[in-house]
Amino acid sequence: MGKWQPYLEQKKDRHLDDLISFLRIPSISSLPDHETDVARAADWVAERLRTAGLEEVRIMPTNGHPVVYGQWLHSPGSPTVLIYGHFDVQPVDPVNLWTRPPFEPMVNQDRIYARGASDDKGNMLAPVLAIEALMRTNGRLPVNVKVFFEGQEEIGSPDLLEFISENRALLSCDMIFSADGSQWGEDQPAIVIGRRGLCALQIDVKGARGDLHSGTYGGAILNPIHALARLITTMHHPDGRVAVEGFYDDVRELAPEVKSYFAAVPYGADEVMAELDIREVFGEPGFTTCERLWARPTLELNGIWGGFQGEGTKTVIPSLAHAKISCRLVPDQDPEKVQNRVITHIQQHAPSGVSVTTRRSAGLADPVSAAVDHPGNLAAARVFEQLYKKKPYVVGMGGTIPVCGMFKKNLNADVINFSFGLKDENIHAPDEFFRISSFERAQKAWGLLLEALG
């Protein structure tokens, strides 16, 4: 056992204090009023990286919130790993549902409550502390390390594609480990072999020049809500398959071994029904729940609105009706191509009695994958087995971290999930928390991972 492990043990109270200081900064990236707080978080991170012993630490501007970079590159012949995480957080609304103010961290038994505790400040800080422990006890790291912490993950990393593309040399690496993501369970690890990508758009349907009285005009014109509902309905077959022409064209077949990995995970329809309090699952025929979630693309309506939403009755035919759509994508779908196909479908199915337009949403994200036998996943699996005393499951992740696709495209490096948040930790919701045991386990895990890679 490396001396760095007792070091982490000795310093655990100080490390928790570090996390508390970090969590006090309300670095909400989506709210312009908090721009300086995001900048303060970047300063805090940079200072913490210097203290940990990283070199060339710098706050690098983008067109939006900055990136914090640091490195330690004195292990010639060893691989170079880049560690990813983010120091921005989600908004806190509805703030009245929080038990305590979201930026006044509270420790209660094994939990630390605050916005960003799990997503992602606690997870992001862990590798920094592990690096410090290794540097203070060994004077060096077992591998070459670059750290890349961003401040715009919660708004879809709009400026990172350009940033990464302009800093390819600085960021070049053999593989990437993400401290953003989650872990399977408190007692059960998993390695992640893929994440879905994303594209999104908005449909706007316009009828008459203004809202109409449904008595005066009802029955003689096409109601934009009817038109929108019909248009939305054309996008799926009744059995759940997406009906947009060409939607599945580039979808990679599920390999038999992947099917068997997923089948071995004790998660499926029953667990989803229990979690969500629903009576049945629904999705693309011919696939299991895990396959639908981790290896099949989707087209989901995220919002719809038009006309009167208040109490009681208002007999209006609205002028406008809107819907928001996002697609989750899997290898080898291209987000822009799918977005185009959906737009083409909308144009082809738009009824002539109303005007239908589409707006592309920013934040296209490529689907990504990293095979079970990827050296990064192999190393992660060894660490997990050592820490949890269990073989990790092999899973996919239905969600999207846009920066993964950007790294892959520009650095040709895969992103390996190495994070310790759990799904009950209220991320993006009131009373977010992180387990202190997970925080400590994460620090140890990062130390073991860097050793394993060395």
Add this chain to the structure above:
Amino acid sequence: MGKWQPYLEQKKDRHLDDLISFLRIPSISSLPDHETDVARAADWVAERLRTAGLEEVRIMPTNGHPVVYGQWLHSPGSPTVLIYGHFDVQPVDPVNLWTRPPFEPMVNQDRIYARGASDDKGNMLAPVLAIEALMRTNGRLPVNVKVFFEGQEEIGSPDLLEFISENRALLSCDMIFSADGSQWGEDQPAIVIGRRGLCALQIDVKGARGDLHSGTYGGAILNPIHALARLITTMHHPDGRVAVEGFYDDVRELAPEVKSYFAAVPYGADEVMAELDIREVFGEPGFTTCERLWARPTLELNGIWGGFQGEGTKTVIPSLAHAKISCRLVPDQDPEKVQNRVITHIQQHAPSGVSVTTRRSAGLADPVSAAVDHPGNLAAARVFEQLYKKKPYVVGMGGTIPVCGMFKKNLNADVINFSFGLKDENIHAPDEFFRISSFERAQKAWGLLLEALG
């Protein structure tokens, strides 16, 4: 020419001042904060009725806003007519779009601007002033008159059915004239042979126990927005016909003479397209635009909402999605029966992956009709011809005045439209106004009408 006409001419400035006083009272029936203002408006009306010479004037309580009643019943052998109108008004939002505060009436050339000017205070006050002119100059009225002015029309008259049913004897009459409604045009009158009825309801679709991340669960469960859109789409055939089973069962066939009356009105698809700035009309095949508007029932979505409605992207699968539906009804449809049929349709078409419930909206309203040769319409037509020097069109009205059906059911009396608002007068919208010339014409018209009926 009766002496009452010069009387109206002499008093026209004072009558405009009366209207201004009336309009200063913010009698918004839908807002609890304005309850006392609705009561003040009732006081104002009662006082004005007494001044006009009506007898037995009283403010009568209901379970909500009150009714103001008055009578003059000293023409034995003549018919008894009941005059209907309302002294409550719509809310004023968005108030920032008003040129002047909505309850500070402003006169500008031929227009008086204020909330309620056209709907319905100006129209409602006209018969009172005509009665006063007749009483002051002749000492009597040519017919027996009852006036019935209500304070809850803008919220659908929820308490009037009970009220009318409990006061049948007091309200009994041969026919009813409504000062609420509208007139065809500034230079063109019309008599109204029918008004559509109404029933309404809300659909609530519930999926998972809370909003979900579309990455984590997308593809494996039924999205409530998809379910709602599909359910809505089942309610119409693609050609525009309502697809709810039995929806048209009780619809009265359009008589050939009614078809020809409507065909003689220079209003149709072109006018609707121009008014609304749309490229085409849409509706039930086999019917003209006027027939669709005035003699055919509808099922319209008045609102829809669920999930994320803000700027940008939020990749949520909402727990809830909602829609509001109202149906316009024609003779001989029964509102409750139609409401039941729609609910049955929803239950039968609700997908099993979500929970679908319905809520009946209050305010069922029967469709009503009054034939071209109804004595009330004949009298109105004579007055209109005299005033406008034109034969009135024969039209229907697509909108609903719930009290009409209640009168018919309880008093067995038809409601004849006798109002003078015009469709450009921004009722229910900012900068509502009434034409002062219409206000004066209305007073004269009511005098002529009472004479014609005598």
